[in-house]
Amino acid sequence: MRLSVIGTGYLGATHAAAMAELGHEVVGVDADPRKVEALSRGEVPFYEPGLAELIASHTASGRLTFSEDIGAVADCDVHFVCVGTPQASASPAADLSQVDAAVEALAKSMRPDTVVVGKSTVPVGTAQRLRAELREATAGQARLVWNPEFLREGFAVEDTLRPDRIVVGVDDDRDAEVVADIYRTQISQGTPFLVTDYATAELVKVAANSFLATKISFINAMSEICDATGADVTTLAHAIGLDERIGRRFLRAGIGFGGGCLPKDIRAFMARADEMGVGESLAFLREVDRLNLQQRDTAVRMAAELLDGSLTGARIAILGVAFKPDSDDVRDSPALSIAAALHLKGAEVVVHDPRAGANAQRAYPTLNYVDSADEALRDADLTMLLTEWQEYRDLDPTRTAEQVARPAVFDGRNVLDAESWRRAGWTYRGVGVR
Ligand SMILES: NC(=O)c1ccc[n+]([C@@H]2O[C@H](COP(=O)([O-])OP(=O)(O)OC[C@H]3O[C@@H](n4cnc5c(N)ncnc54)[C@H](O)[C@@H]3O)[C@@H](O)[C@H]2O)c1
Known part of the structure; x- marks a missing residue:
């Protein structure tokens, strides 16, 4: 089928590449020209294991293209909406402006009798509203399906190609057949395909x-x-x-x-x-x-305790600032928020992350970013493992003890072997562990 994907961020770029891998012809449309340029060259402007290879292979074959121009959707049969739904600036609610703008632009550019499939995470009730808007804009011809996405960053390619379930919310069961056609490969491999109403799909x-x-x-x-x-x-x-x-x-x-x-x-x-x-x-x-945010305060308190009460002037090695390993995403990252809090309390914070350093630097330019864990560890008074990248899990406690000024470690993910670190002379603190 000929598919369009509107919004080619973490979700959309992965979805577009995976749909090309399933054999569809796909055009990805994004409002950000730098993203479109990079993706068109077969490059991924963020880190997701396996995605660069998939995008390079399908842009080379011509099955996957990218455009800044919404007009590129004109000859597509189905349109996936994958734009962002961040937290609103003035409230905890979702900011739906990207979804509204994308659907409005789509309605003007798509063939009116085609199917729009929403994948962005939206508040319950959004699909019903968008359906009414779409139908009004297309003289009652366009159809809308809601198909929430469950991919995990770090496993996004695998999760999109082999999802554990596919959920579609429809107001007409016939529309589910169009979506089933797109996901025929996965369904034939046994992936459960659940058809329900809009509200249930949004709530799932x-x-x-x-x-x-x-x-x-x-x-x-x-x-x-x-x-x-x-x-x-x-x-x-x-x-x-x-x-x-x-x-x-x-x-x-x-x-x-x-x-x-x-x-x-x-x-x-x-x-x-x-x-x-x-x-x-x-x-x-x-x-x-509240409990989740409290963990960040607890980490800062533990850092102070490990430094005998004083953060001022202490050199702290921060290992990892991505919100999780195998991703360069620092959106609302607990690790980065802890690093920033320690800096504000007077510590000299030296940050390393195998992939997320550049994004973190854009978000918090005042921290000291370095290119290797060795550099971060050099002369540190405290070592804090905050994102469990494999390279940190594999650190040798004896060698690491020789690099730092004081062998004190806070294991914010409980992934180090406390016994071997203590045997190597470290003061070890984890979260709720002895
Ligand atoms: N990232 C994930 O792991 C994940 C997983 C499941 C669901 N989701 C949901 O998917 C949605 C997208 O998330 P994301 O992480 O990919 O966000 P993102 O910010 O990485 O990507 C959104 C993209 O949409 C583009 N965009 C915005 N408005 C546009 C418009 N009008 N036309 C064309 N492009 C436009 C932006 O330039 C950006 O590239 C969100 O609702 C999110 O909650 C994300």
Whole structure:
């Protein structure tokens, strides 16, 4: 099929490349000319494992093209809307201006009898509103489907090519068949294909993110109790996770969640529930958000404790500022927010990240960014592992002890082997671990 993808950021670029891989002809449209230029050359303007290869291969074959011009959608049969829905500047609600602008522009440029598929994460009720707008703009011909996206940054290619489920919200079951055709390969490989109404499809996405956020804040709350009682949260998580009703995944205590999705999605969900008069039902999410942000304060407090109370003038090596490993995304990154807080409290913060340094520097230009972990570690009074990149997990505690001024480490992701670091002479602190 001939598909367009509007918005080629983390979600859209991956989706466009994956659709080309499935055999479709795809044009990606983005408002940012630098992104379009880079993608057209087969380059990815952000880091996502495996994506550069996929984009290069399909731009070379001609099956995947990019354009700044929305007119490029004119001969496409289906249009995916993948633009951003960030947190609004003046409220916790979602800012839908990109979605509104994209759908308005699409309606003017697409063939009127084609199908628009929304993939952006939107507040419940948005699809119903957009459907009415689209139909008005196309004399009742255009159709709308909502198909939320569940990809994880760092695994985006794999998750898009082999998703664990495909959910589509429709107001006419026949539209589901068009989407099923696009995802024929995955469906034939056994991926569950769930057809539902708009509201349920929109809610599946935010409910899933709310559940994951709750799981993380739950184990972080347990880590505080473990700290207070001398218990060990890693063993606790393992023991409760063996109960298959609970499950082990997403139960690792640490500095909390961040990124371009979880924090803004739970806030937008609460804001939408408030608007609908059912805010009380999501009151627990306020606590989930608060507990999550508290982990950042806890990390700053632990840093001060490891430095005998004084951050001023202390040289702190920050290992990792991406919101998660295998990504260069620093949107609402707990690691970067901790680094910035330490700097504001007078520490000399030296930051290394294998991929996210440039994005972090744009967001917080006043920190000291270096090109290698070795440089960050040199003469450090405190080492803080804040994003669990493999290269940090693999650090040799004996060699690392020789590089720093004082062998004190805060393991913000509970990934180092505390015993071997202590044996090498380190003062080790994790989150809720002994
Ligand atoms: N990043 C993820 O892991 C992920 C996962 C699942 C869902 N989502 C959802 O997907 C959506 C996109 O997220 P993202 O992380 O890719 O955001 P992003 O900011 O990386 O990408 C958005 C892109 O849309 C472009 N854009 C904005 N307005 C446009 C317009 N009118 N016409 C054409 N292009 C336009 C921007 O230039 C940008 O390149 C959000 O709703 C997000 O919640 C993201």
